Amino acid sequence: MIGEKMLWFGLRIAAVILVLDQVSKWLILNVVDLPTKQSIEITSFFNLSMVWNRGVSFGLFSAETDTGRYLLAGFAIAITSFLTVWLARAESKILAISLGLVIGGAIGNVIDRLIYGAVADFLDFHALGYHFYTFNVADTAISLGVAFLIFDSLFLDESGKAPQKS
DSSP, rough: HHHHHHHHHHHHHHHHHHHHHHHHIIIIIISOOOOHHHHEOOOOSHHHHHHOOOOSSSTTTTOOOOHHHHHHHHHHEEEEEEEEHHTTTSSSSSHHHHHHHHHHHHHHHHHHHHHHHHEEEEEEEETTTTEEEOHHHHHHHHHHHHHHHHHHHOOOOTSSSOOOOO
């Protein structure tokens, strides 16, 4: 029963992330119309900058052809399927949250890849002349989910609690 409860909890988180990601991209592409402006300075350290990422994280393994983009989308769907099976077996909220974040973010980026041929990235932070990679809501969710997974595996027991010191 706890696995089923955690499955639905994690899937709700994935759905929220997916909606936030797709709504933010729709706003950037259709309301702000960032593709025609290329960049809008918001603060001295943050811009909205349009980047079409044809690869995976940080533009690695760029897929310039339709075959490449479908392979990347298929690979992401396979990983998402594996993570969903793992989520169905989750016994802690932190694990369900972590997997839900990654699943929602991955599906958001797959949708972009299938619709646009690339992932829409637009959040651009910079300081002291250095720019971090441009990213989106889905990328943020994936990164947080992976960080929580690492935290969970290093510091928590199977129930999601810190082990008792003896």
